[in-house]
Amino acid sequence: MKILVTSALACGALCATGATLIAAPKPAKAPQKVLITLPMDYKEKPAATIKAGQPVALTFFLKSEAGCGDTIVVPAAKWKKTLKVGEKATVVYTPTKSGILTFACGMDHMKGSLLVK
Numbered sequence: 001m002k003i004l005v006t007s008a009l010a011c012g013a014l015c016a017t018g019a020t021l022i023a024a025p026k027p028a029k030a031p032q033k034v035l036i037t038l039p040m041d042y043k044e045k046p047a048a049t050i051k052a053g054q055p056v057a058l059t060f061f062l063k064s065e066a067g068c069g070d071t072i073v074v075p076a077a078k079w080k081k082t083l084k085v086g087e088k089a090t091v092v093y094t095p096t097k098s099g100i101l102t103f104a105c106g107m108d109h110m111k112g113s114l115l116v117k
């Protein structure tokens with residue numbers, strides 16, 4: 001019985017916003033997840049393929065020191081982060097069109113990419 005009472009109380013606040021909950025827009029599509037471990041082999045081949053029009057949660061993990069590659073830049077998302085060894089950072093970005101989404105080291109000389117389809 002006590003649980004029921006607690007539930008009712010919890011519902012009190014929630015039910016009051018019932019109309020808002022019903023009217024709320026659909027939740028955004030779950031982001032696509034891509035993990036890039038640094039230092040990486042910066043090659044011309046895209047590290048992953050993602051879909052356009054759907055957010056991507058792009059996580060960079062600095063496994064060991066990568067020199068200037070400790071800093072990562074995702075120009076399209078206007079995002080830049082310097083990682084410490086063992087640290088992760090995620091940028092969520094929605095590519096709007098197909099093509100290549102690039103990222104680079106802080107000096108922009110080591111470049112990686114994702115293929116957007």
Ligand SMILES: [Cu+2]
Nearest residue numbers: 068105107109
């Ligand atoms: Cu560099």
